[in-house]
Amino acid sequence: MRIVRSSHIGLCFGVKRAIRVAMEHRSRHTGPMYSLGPLLHNPQEVRRLEKAGIIVRDELEKCADGPTLVRTHGITRQQLEKARTLGIELVDAVCPRVEVVRRHMEEYGRRGYLVVLAGDAGHPEVIALRSYAKGPVVVVSRPDQLPERFEKTPVVVLSQTTKDVATFDAIVMACRQRCDEVEQVRTICSDAVRRQADGARLARNSDMVIVIGGRNSANTTRLAEICRRIQPRTHHIEDPAELKALDFRGVETIGLASGASTPDWLVDDVERQLRLAIG
Ligand code: SF4
Known part of the structure; x- marks a missing residue:
């Protein structure tokens, strides 16, 4: 059985940049630090960032005592004005x-x-x-x-x-x-376009596609839908443990793809576990 990775897999440029901004700021700041909403739509990576001291908050009022990351999606104009009123230091990690x-x-x-x-x-x-x-x-x-x-x-x-x-x-x-x-003005991100095109190509050339990413990640869900339209044996998984439930009978080639907010270490972990599962 062959495993073929999509050529656009793992974190996109914008999310990588946001994590880098977060970690650089974290290393310079000793007190509490927040992210207004999860920095990315991936529960495992959000937990890793929380262990590093980047706490997810849903409301600006709860971020008053520490710098607060603005995630890749940005924040509303009203939130921006409120942060200024509350004197909150915002750390810009919005994707360019x-x-x-x-x-x-x-x-x-x-x-x-x-x-x-x-x-x-x-x-x-x-x-x-x-x-x-x-x-x-x-x-x-x-x-x-x-x-x-x-x-x-x-x-x-x-x-x-x-x-x-x-x-x-x-x-x-x-x-x-x-x-x-x-x-x-087709303001679709080139990463998303390439990921979708690669996912479709992978689906055409595989007997099964595994799309890795958070269930709350809209771009991962969309990628899985695109692959599933071509290859019905497409599975959207969030965690390597979900591989146990898959039936690999009749499968020669497995395509591996991921959403833009799936960390590279998780992709590697899934591939490792997949190799063990298929023997
Ligand atoms: S997928 Fe979103 S966050 Fe990633 S590079 Fe594109 S626009 Fe930026």
């Missing part, structure tokens, strides 16, 4: 690619555009981005969620960084059916 979307959001709003943001309305990145809008914003995850008519034109379509390309393109096309003045 998310910052690009925020700048487009502000700029197009200022220029009088209606922004269609292709993304999941409940995702922290989308909630944060939306709060910086300078004009009307419509958030849709699928084309059929678009309104019949836009209240305002021109329109620009932007995307959550981890949106899949096919759905984004379908949303742009549906906007063009509703109005003539539509621009698009």
Whole structure:
């Protein structure tokens, strides 16, 4: 049995950078230190960071006595203002690619555009981005969620960084059916695009795909969905112990992929345990 790794596996650039910022700050600061929400969507890595003294807090009021990390997704404008009012020191670990979307959001709003943001309305990145809008914003995850008519034109379509390309393109096309003045800026992160393309390639060439990542990680879930559409024997696992439940009968090639917030040490651990499981 062969194990083939996706060529884009383990942490993405933005999450690696956020962990580096966190650990550098931790090494310089002796008192309590916080992260506003988990720094990444991976429970094992969050526990590792907690052991290093980076405590997850959901509310700014509970971060008053220590520097507080702003994770890759960013925070809302209201949270930023509140932190200033409370005198909280914020440590910026926002992914530069998310910052690009925020700048487009502000700029197009200022220029009088209606922004269609292709993304999941409940995702922290989308909630944060939306709060910086300078004009009307419509958030849709699928084309059929678009309104019949836009209240305002021109329109620009932007995307959550981890949106899949096919759905984004379908949303742009549906906007063009509703109005003539539509621009698009495909602000999908290149890491997400490559990961999805590699995942699909892996699924086509494997008898089973194992996608490693937190169950609360939207990009891991999306990657697993993309792989499963091609290879139904796709399993999204969070922990190596879950390998025990898998049936490897008839499998010659196993593809290994991961979400952007899955640490490299966990990928190595899964591969090690997988080799033991298949003998
Ligand atoms: S997936 Fe892309 S946008 Fe998101 S944190 Fe990673 S590098 Fe940044």
